[in-house]
Amino acid sequence: MTQNVDLPRKHLFDMPEGLIYLDGNSLGMLPKGVGARVAETIEQEWGQSLIRAWNSAGWMDLPRLLGDRLGRLFLNAPAGSVSVGDTLSIKVYQALTAAMKMRPDRSVILSDSNNFPSDLYMAQGLIQTLGQGYRLETVPADDIESALSEDVAAVLLTEVDYRTGRRLDADRITRAVQDVGAVMIWDLAHSLGAVPVDMTANGAEFAVGCTYKYLNAGPGAPGFIYIRSDLPDGVQPALAGWMGHANPFAMDPAYEPGPAAERFRIGTPPIVQMRMLEAALDVWDGVSMQDLREASLALSETFIVEVERRCPGLVLASPRDPQRRGSQVSFRFDHGYAAMQALIANGVIGDFRAPDIMRFGFTPLYIDQADVMAAVDVLERVIVDRQWDRPEFQTRSRVT
Amino acid sequence: MTQNVDLPRKHLFDMPEGLIYLDGNSLGMLPKGVGARVAETIEQEWGQSLIRAWNSAGWMDLPRLLGDRLGRLFLNAPAGSVSVGDTLSIKVYQALTAAMKMRPDRSVILSDSNNFPSDLYMAQGLIQTLGQGYRLETVPADDIESALSEDVAAVLLTEVDYRTGRRLDADRITRAVQDVGAVMIWDLAHSLGAVPVDMTANGAEFAVGCTYKYLNAGPGAPGFIYIRSDLPDGVQPALAGWMGHANPFAMDPAYEPGPAAERFRIGTPPIVQMRMLEAALDVWDGVSMQDLREASLALSETFIVEVERRCPGLVLASPRDPQRRGSQVSFRFDHGYAAMQALIANGVIGDFRAPDIMRFGFTPLYIDQADVMAAVDVLERVIVDRQWDRPEFQTRSRVT
Numbered sequence: 001m002t003q004n005v006d007l008p009r010k011h012l013f014d015m016p017e018g019l020i021y022l023d024g025n026s027l028g029m030l031p032k033g034v035g036a037r038v039a040e041t042i043e044q045e046w047g048q049s050l051i052r053a054w055n056s057a058g059w060m061d062l063p064r065l066l067g068d069r070l071g072r073l074f075l076n077a078p079a080g081s082v083s084v085g086d087t088l089s090i091k092v093y094q095a096l097t098a099a100m101k102m103r104p105d106r107s108v109i110l111s112d113s114n115n116f117p118s119d120l121y122m123a124q125g126l127i128q129t130l131g132q133g134y135r136l137e138t139v140p141a142d143d144i145e146s147a148l149s150e151d152v153a154a155v156l157l158t159e160v161d162y163r164t165g166r167r168l169d170a171d172r173i174t175r176a177v178q179d180v181g182a183v184m185i186w187d188l189a190h191s192l193g194a195v196p197v198d199m200t201a202n203g204a205e206f207a208v209g210c211t212y213k214y215l216n217a218g219p220g221a222p223g224f225i226y227i228r229s230d231l232p233d234g235v236q237p238a239l240a241g242w243m244g245h246a247n248p249f250a251m252d253p254a255y256e257p258g259p260a261a262e263r264f265r266i267g268t269p270p271i272v273q274m275r276m277l278e279a280a281l282d283v284w285d286g287v288s289m290q291d292l293r294e295a296s297l298a299l300s301e302t303f304i305v306e307v308e309r310r311c312p313g314l315v316l317a318s319p320r321d322p323q324r325r326g327s328q329v330s331f332r333f334d335h336g337y338a339a340m341q342a343l344i345a346n347g348v349i350g351d352f353r354a355p356d357i358m359r360f361g362f363t364p365l366y367i368d369q370a371d372v373m374a375a376v377d378v379l380e381r382v383i384v385d386r387q388w389d390r391p392e393f394q395t396r397s398r399v400t
Numbered sequence: 401m402t403q404n405v406d407l408p409r410k411h412l413f414d415m416p417e418g419l420i421y422l423d424g425n426s427l428g429m430l431p432k433g434v435g436a437r438v439a440e441t442i443e444q445e446w447g448q449s450l451i452r453a454w455n456s457a458g459w460m461d462l463p464r465l466l467g468d469r470l471g472r473l474f475l476n477a478p479a480g481s482v483s484v485g486d487t488l489s490i491k492v493y494q495a496l497t498a499a500m501k502m503r504p505d506r507s508v509i510l511s512d513s514n515n516f517p518s519d520l521y522m523a524q525g526l527i528q529t530l531g532q533g534y535r536l537e538t539v540p541a542d543d544i545e546s547a548l549s550e551d552v553a554a555v556l557l558t559e560v561d562y563r564t565g566r567r568l569d570a571d572r573i574t575r576a577v578q579d580v581g582a583v584m585i586w587d588l589a590h591s592l593g594a595v596p597v598d599m600t601a602n603g604a605e606f607a608v609g610c611t612y613k614y615l616n617a618g619p620g621a622p623g624f625i626y627i628r629s630d631l632p633d634g635v636q637p638a639l640a641g642w643m644g645h646a647n648p649f650a651m652d653p654a655y656e657p658g659p660a661a662e663r664f665r666i667g668t669p670p671i672v673q674m675r676m677l678e679a680a681l682d683v684w685d686g687v688s689m690q691d692l693r694e695a696s697l698a699l700s701e702t703f704i705v706e707v708e709r710r711c712p713g714l715v716l717a718s719p720r721d722p723q724r725r726g727s728q729v730s731f732r733f734d735h736g737y738a739a740m741q742a743l744i745a746n747g748v749i750g751d752f753r754a755p756d757i758m759r760f761g762f763t764p765l766y767i768d769q770a771d772v773m774a775a776v777d778v779l780e781r782v783i784v785d786r787q788w789d790r791p792e793f794q795t796r797s798r799v800t
Contacts, residue, residue, distance in 0.1 A: 087667025089641035118642035121655040125640030220670035240525030241489035242518035255521040267487025270620035
């Protein structure tokens with residue numbers, strides 16, 4: 001019944017033989033066009049044009065043009081409101097510092113105690129830099145609204161939880177945050193390319209994210225930051241790099257921020273990784289985010305039904321209500337680490353997050369219903385045959 | 401007489417036909433091994449190993465391993481004291497925030513009023529974030545020592561000036577800075593691969609730099625930060641990203657810094673740009689920095705002598721004393737912008753820095769005495785024939 005919602009885009013990716021990849025929520029697959037784009041960037045643009053390529057190949061404009069493209073494809077954000085660069089953690093710091101300056105009489109950053117650790121760390125680093133009187137307060141995501149007060153300067157939340165795939169009601173929370181006069185910052189790391197996002201409708205001041213997950217831009221692909229278009233004039237960036245200056249090559253000793261989101265550029269952009277993102281975005285041409293969402297939920301529904309039926313001991317850690325899920329499904333399992341190693345050894349790649357979460361990402365551009373059924377077949381054997389008990393699956397590596 | 405100091409390494413670079421490239425101080429040339437390394441990283445590591453490559457291809461260790469290699473090749477810095485990542489501007493911010501926390505009773509960042517603008521901007525952004533009572537003070541580089549006082553927490557200087565190529569006496573200045581109890585931060589953007597650097601002998605607390613100039617790692621290649629090895633325990637990074645955590649995958653909600661320079665890692669490293677740096681460093685195998693320095697000075701001496709003899713109107717802006725120069729030579733010329741455009745149109749690439757500086761970088765790995773003589777021949781025609789007066793060379797582009 002759900003077969004027909006598959007999106008026929010597998011042919012746009014280089015897929016390893018015999019592998020079912022359910023980890024595109026961590027590192028997306030390689031789109032076919034990326035290698036050639038990079039070769040051209042290196043051999044022609046860098047190799048032949050050298051320094052002239054900053055103009056002739058348009059390198060200087062990539063952070064803005066890619067930002068505009070993300071805005072159009074995924075964020076419903078106007079041109080000029082998104083800038084691509086650096087990493088998600090840096091973008092979190094930029095949004096947080098800006099928000100604190102916008103509410104100089106307030107002292108609290110409020111976040112989800114289960115937020116992705118790097119978001120919390122960046123907030124901790126900023127609090128320590130700001131000094132006495134400032135603090136980071138964390139509560140479970142469900143308690144955010146009741147923890148709001150007029151001490152809160154900024155609320156930093158990740159829409160889709162990295163462990164459970166739980167999706168927050170972003171529109172309702174943004175309204176509540178803004179009702180107490182605080183600034184809303186959404187981390188969309190697990191949202192872009194996974195669930196429909198509409199920043200214009202949402203109305204939050206800031207959003208940040210990365211591009212190496214569902215956007216398939218490769219390992220260490222750049223992050224992005226969105227700023228609501230009425231705000232930039234009041235925002236003096238804390239990370240005031242020359243590429244964010246109104247006129248970088250005037251070599252003015254005083255910093256003057258560039259227009260709109262351009263002020264969040266910092267140093268020289270990683271051109272090759274920018275070109276990888278550019279090529280990776282081509283696979284999204286003509287994809288409706290509603291179709292994608294429908295395909296994603298069909299995949300995760302099939303997975304949940306089949307795993308619960310065939311894999312005893314695995315307990316659903318994701319919300320059962322599809323509207324409250326992103327594009328991943330997690331199960332708790334006491335032997336989760338070893339079971340995931342066994343699964344990987346059998347050609348099905350998901351990942352593990354401490355303490356006991358087996359995590360499976362559904363990326364409808366290159367995963368279909370047949371893949372999900374095949375993955376559950378393997379998982380069933382791992383569980384029912386107790387493959388996770390074998391010694392070779394017990395040793396922990398640092399990244400899983 | 402100087403011919404014999406040329407370093408025979410041209411064969412390791414992909415050099416465009418008919419071009420003399422004197423802009424390697426801005427963006428280095430393409431080493432031949434880079435393209436293949438990148439193709440392997442994309443097609444094999446990412447494409448085939450996918451998420452597993454973080455372990456199997458050693459991605460996770462690249463920031464440390466490349467840092468160690470920079471330390472060994474160029475900085476005389478011990479293993480663990482250098483970390484590669486992000487951009488130079490970010491590394492400046494990390495060093496500055498650390499230095500301010502190391503001297504909590506002091507309020508001044510002191511810098512060169514002619515420092516590279518992004519260094520000054522990052523300091524301005526930090527001062528604004530720290531709030532009332534803190535300030536950035538700038539004086540000409542020659543006045544730094546007399547401007548030192550016990551209010552100064554940190555001194556941020558670029559060893560080799562980006563406009564004039566003037567090289568400071570780093571050892572003497574570091575001693576003077578430390579004598580008043582301030583923290584010394586060296587920006588080595590124009591030093592690494594250009595002049596011998598010895599951080600162990602110098603004794604400064606921090607150094608930062610980039611790798612796209614003399615190190616030829618490509619457009620937007622990562623920056624680096626060095627921290628003196630007795631210091632890390634006292635340093636809580638302001639940009640506290642998960643990759644700098646002691647145990648990133650424990651997903652601990654509280655930040656705990658990793659060992660030594662690893663704590664300056666922030667977000668997910670740009671793996672492809674890291675591999676480009678790795679391949680680019682191969683061309684340095686067996687190069688003695690003393691031989692390189694000798695070759696560099698022989699090139700710049702020839703250039704100065706010939707330009708002063710044959711190009712009327714060009715006034716040397718670089719120090720005449722070779723020991724006080726880096727690996728570039730700058731001339732002031734009223735029509736410098738247009739003259740540089742004319743030069744480029746004739747196949748000799750240097751660059752221009754406002755208001756009137758024509759800048760020429762000497763990169764002995766791929767520039768030899770014959771190139772310098774050929775470049776001066778072209779420059780002489782541009783100047784003597786007043787080619788700079790042609791209308792097509794008047795229009796300014798943003799990057800030159």
